[in-house]
Amino acid sequence: MSSEANSSSSEKILVAATRIAQAHGYAGLNLRALAEQVGIKAASLYHHFPSKADLAAAVARRYAADSAATLELLTAETDQPAMALARYPETFRRSLENGNRICLCSFMTAEYDDLPSEVQVQVQAFAEVNLAWLSGVLQEAGMKKKSAELRAQAIFAAVSGAQLMARGRQDIKLFDSLIESYRVAGLFSPDN
Amino acid sequence: MSSEANSSSSEKILVAATRIAQAHGYAGLNLRALAEQVGIKAASLYHHFPSKADLAAAVARRYAADSAATLELLTAETDQPAMALARYPETFRRSLENGNRICLCSFMTAEYDDLPSEVQVQVQAFAEVNLAWLSGVLQEAGMKKKSAELRAQAIFAAVSGAQLMARGRQDIKLFDSLIESYRVAGLFSPDN
DNA sequence: ACCTGAACACCGTTCAAGT
DNA sequence: ACCTGAACACCGTTCAAGT
Numbered sequence: 405m406s407s408e409a410n411s412s413s414s415e416k417i418l419v420a421a422t423r424i425a426q427a428h429g430y431a432g433l434n435l436r437a438l439a440e441q442v443g444i445k446a447a448s449l450y451h452h453f454p455s456k457a458d459l460a461a462a463v464a465r466r467y468a469a470d471s472a473a474t475l476e477l478l479t480a481e482t483d484q485p486a487m488a489l490a491r492y493p494e495t496f497r498r499s500l501e502n503g504n505r506i507c508l509c510s511f512m513t514a515e516y517d518d519l520p521s522e523v524q525v526q527v528q529a530f531a532e533v534n535l536a537w538l539s540g541v542l543q544e545a546g547m548k549k550k551s552a553e554l555r556a557q558a559i560f561a562a563v564s565g566a567q568l569m570a571r572g573r574q575d576i577k578l579f580d581s582l583i584e585s586y587r588v589a590g591l592f593s594p595d596n
Numbered sequence: 597m598s599s600e601a602n603s604s605s606s607e608k609i610l611v612a613a614t615r616i617a618q619a620h621g622y623a624g625l626n627l628r629a630l631a632e633q634v635g636i637k638a639a640s641l642y643h644h645f646p647s648k649a650d651l652a653a654a655v656a657r658r659y660a661a662d663s664a665a666t667l668e669l670l671t672a673e674t675d676q677p678a679m680a681l682a683r684y685p686e687t688f689r690r691s692l693e694n695g696n697r698i699c700l701c702s703f704m705t706a707e708y709d710d711l712p713s714e715v716q717v718q719v720q721a722f723a724e725v726n727l728a729w730l731s732g733v734l735q736e737a738g739m740k741k742k743s744a745e746l747r748a749q750a751i752f753a754a755v756s757g758a759q760l761m762a763r764g765r766q767d768i769k770l771f772d773s774l775i776e777s778y779r780v781a782g783l784f785s786p787d788n
Numbered sequence: 789a790c791c792t793g794a795a796c797a798c799c800g801t802t803c804a805a806g807t
Numbered sequence: 808a809c810c811t812g813a814a815c816a817c818c819g820t821t822c823a824a825g826t
Contacts, residue, residue, distance in 0.1 A: 413809085431623040432710055435800065446800080448810050456800065506706070513764040514698070514706040518624055527764070557761070557770070558754075558777035565757020569749070572705040572719070578749070585750035590782035605790085627819065638819080640791050648819065
């Protein structure tokens with residue numbers, strides 16, 4: 405999934421920073437704690453990334469790219485758009501499974517105003533990736549372009565909200581229950 | 597709406613802290629900046645609140661109480677449950693109108709794991725207030741208790757997600773558009 | 789009762805110094 | 808090329824000292 409496969413220091417920093425940011429956000433990303441996880445001192449981080457802002461931007465950029473790859477894979481695995489749509493929430497569920505973490509970009513959307521601009525750009529890019537994929541699938545399922553785009557935004561916002569709420573309660577079953585309620589209400593049905 | 601009407605120092609601290617926390621979260625609530633807004637030094641804050649955790653808990657407690665009052669007022673103003681339901685998103689829209697702020701508790705839900713427990717309790721209380729109100733209105737509209745509770749959770753999560761996304765884009769029209777999409781999809785319709 | 793300056797251990801960041 | 812200790816201005820917090 406990730407662009408780099410070897411385990412260089414920069415790579416280890418990126419991986420550890422992603423996990424911390426998913427759990428604690430940009431403000432909660434502590435460089436001294438991050439350095440300790442990687443086995444170096446905080447000052448050494450600056451040899452790999454010029455600043456916390458650049459590091460976080462690199463983390464978010466990869467996160468968006470990995471999400472795009474995951475969604476493409478989902479499209480390839482499913483032959484019917486309705487099936488792809490139904491499985492979309494899985495991508496958000498996985499963060500919850502993985503240590504009650506949330507989508508990096510959901511957390512950073514809350515922090516948006518305090519984010520360095522290079523990080524903001526990547527958070528927007530993540531949203532674009534998701535909206536484009538959802539809109540495409542909805543159009544394959546028969547929706548007109550404009551309606552599909554509006555519905556894509558609604559699904560993205562709703563699933564993000566479900567993930568946030570489930571993580572607050574530390575209850576992954578709540579996430580499943582919320583997605584099911586959305587389904588019952590008709591949010592994933594293109595035909596209305 | 598608020599419990600206190602006079603403008604004591606404690607009151608001014610509480611009001612200023614609420615505004616800062618809505619924009620920057622618990623981690624972004626800077627005590628030196630807060631003190632400056634109120635016109636005192638950071639050390640003086642400790643004469644009014646024993647710690648940042650206690651201050652934030654007081655802020656969240658009042659926020660939950662004010663929300664409960666707002667929702668009761670909404671019930672009183674509307675005679676039909678469908679109308680009350682349709683106007684529910686207004687309570688979230690107002691934060692956006694007021695300086696692109698978001699619901700205090702949405703922000704704190706993202707930060708949940710890093711919150712002091714006394715603050716966590718109040719964030720949960722806010723959610724309970726909203727869920728109880730929504731569930732009550734949905735039951736008045738004819739839903740069975742269990743279905744109403746599930747749908748209440750779905751509406752709460754979806755509206756929270758919409759607010760978060762709109763604030764990230766700094767676009768209140770996006771919020772309106774998302775709520776409209778939810779309506780079109782059937783999320784606010786008890787009859788399904 | 790309320791306020792303050794100074795100090796504490798903590799943050800992100802820089803930089804001279806090491807290998 | 809990569810790492811480090813020490814220092815900087817910043818955080819939440821404490822406390823002795825003031826009114």
